[in-house]
Amino acid sequence: xxxxxxxxxxxxxxxxVAGDGxxxxxxxxKRYIDASGGAAVSCLGHDNSEVVDAIKAxxxxxxxxxxxxxxxxxxxxxxxxxxxxxxxxxxxVYFVSGGSEAVEAGLKLARxxxxxxxxxxxxxxxxxxxxxxxxxxxxxxxxxxxxxxxxFRPLLMASHHISPCYPYRDRSEDETLEQYGQRxxxxxxxxxxxxxxxxxxxxxxxxxVGATAxxxxxxPGYFRRIREICDQYGILLMLDEVMCxxxxxxxLFACEQDGVHGDLIAIAKGLAAGYQPIGxxxxxxxxxxxxxxxxxxxxxxxxxxxxxxxxxxxxxxxxYIERNDLLGNVRARGDELMAALNRRFESHPHVGxxxxxxxxxxxxxxxxxxxxxxFDPSIPLHARVKSEAMTNGLMCYPMSGTIDGQRGHHVLLxxxxxxxxxxxxxxxxxxxxxxxxxxxxxx
Numbered sequence: 223x224x225x226x227x228x229x230x231x232x233x234x235x236x237x238x239v240a241g242d243g244x245x246x247x248x249x250x251x252k253r254y255i256d257a258s259g260g261a262a263v264s265c266l267g268h269d270n271s272e273v274v275d276a277i278k279a280x281x282x283x284x285x286x287x288x289x290x291x292x293x294x295x296x297x298x299x300x301x302x303x304x305x306x307x308x309x310x311x312x313x314x315v316y317f318v319s320g321g322s323e324a325v326e327a328g329l330k331l332a333r334x335x336x337x338x339x340x341x342x343x344x345x346x347x348x349x350x351x352x353x354x355x356x357x358x359x360x361x362x363x364x365x366x367x368x369x370x371x372x373x374f375r376p377l378l379m380a381s382h383h384i385s386p387c388y389p390y391r392d393r394s395e396d397e398t399l400e401q402y403g404q405r406x407x408x409x410x411x412x413x414x415x416x417x418x419x420x421x422x423x424x425x426x427x428x429x430x431v432g433a434t435a436x437x438x439x440x441x442p443g444y445f446r447r448i449r450e451i452c453d454q455y456g457i458l459l460m461l462d463e464v465m466c467x468x469x470x471x472x473x474l475f476a477c478e479q480d481g482v483h484g485d486l487i488a489i490a491k492g493l494a495a496g497y498q499p500i501g502x503x504x505x506x507x508x509x510x511x512x513x514x515x516x517x518x519x520x521x522x523x524x525x526x527x528x529x530x531x532x533x534x535x536x537x538x539x540x541x542y543i544e545r546n547d548l549l550g551n552v553r554a555r556g557d558e559l560m561a562a563l564n565r566r567f568e569s570h571p572h573v574g575x576x577x578x579x580x581x582x583x584x585x586x587x588x589x590x591x592x593x594x595x596x597f598d599p600s601i602p603l604h605a606r607v608k609s610e611a612m613t614n615g616l617m618c619y620p621m622s623g624t625i626d627g628q629r630g631h632h633v634l635l636x637x638x639x640x641x642x643x644x645x646x647x648x649x650x651x652x653x654x655x656x657x658x659x660x661x662x663x664x665x
Contacts, residue, residue, distance in 0.1 A: 241268020436584025
């Protein structure tokens with residue numbers, strides 16, 4: 223069994239053989255509490271019988287039918303459920319197999335929308351530094367993480383980046399949070415003036431930045447100003463909720479908490495809780511109508527889009543979340559987790575910031591708490607934290623390059639929505655222990 227091409231080619235990974243609520247069990251019987259949902263995916267834990275039964279039932283009906291020939295009942299039902307709950311005028315859904323595909327579809331549809339309107343000169347996207355929008359070439363092009371982009375840069379299309387909303391590092395002492403938000407949002411207008419708004423298709427952003435910056439939530443008013451600028455200059459707002467959406471921050475769509483909506487919203491990960499691979503692009507009415515009344519054909523597609531079994535899993539996931547008020551649990555347990563982490567790290571010399579929304583929490587590690595100086599980039603602190611965490615029976619999501627793609631380290635937490643207060647304390651204890659042991663090696 224040596225033929226799998228793992229992304230870390232020297233990894234010696236344990237075998238996952240079973241699940242028990244928020245725990246993954248390996249082949250030796252060791253239990254790991256999943257404090258990151260894998261990669262913010264497993265929002266219902268690892269043994270939800272209702273979702274499994276829905277998958278089995280759909281397999282008994284029809285597992286797959288290509289969408290160029292047929293529609294299917296789970297896909298139609300899931301689209302209705304999502305549109306009924308979506309903010310703004312998002313009333314069409316384009317189903318794919320994952321987050322990168324959802325973003326890629328959004329980039330193409332946004333371009334085609336302006337073609338349908340006769341505005342063929344629009345070809346640029348603007349996003350933010352330290353954003354992540356997927357690993358396909360189009361999604362990687364608009365993403366702002368320099369480490370992920372570096373070796374593929376000659377293959378990437380041109381795009382432009384502005385500052386993230388990162389108050390822990392970028393807000394001056396004499397600015398309120400609101401003033402800071404207006405200032406950094408204003409960079410979008412400056413960039414539009416620089417490159418010419420008539421050349422720009424959309425601004426792409428994660429409502430809460432996930433993997434690359436560690437649960438970086440916007441300050442009050444930031445996204446309202448972003449929405450105003452997009453409307454003023456006639457560009458689209460495309461929100462990437464692949465990681466932060468589908469209840470992760472305490473509302474089904476993360477942007478709801480900022481009082482805005484996107485013209486396009488990409489979702490995935492928690493949509494089917496990891497029980498099936500699925501993603502989706504939520505599309506506003508004007509964009510859909512421009513294609514419908516124009517060419518009548520979206521020039522894009524994938525083999526497994528609208529997969530009936532995947533859609534059935536997502537329907538069951540959304541239904542389970544609602545019937546069990548798991549969004550309420552996300553908010554309550556999220557408050558507990560933030561409080562527990564703040565208690566453990568309130569005077570820790572190497573924890574600079576604890577941040578996030580709901581069950582989407584980041585812990586930023588620093589060499590010096592007072593100056594916010596990060597650890598030397600050559601120190602693989604993120605790898606040390608992950609190794610210690612696995613030893614301690616904890617799954618978490620440590621990353622490096624938090625500040626600019628090279629400097630900075632953080633630990634991202636995104637546990638299942640089903641956790642209780644005991645799980646919160648176990649996670650906080652094991653995170654603190656794992657960070658402490660990882661730092662012992664560094665110091």
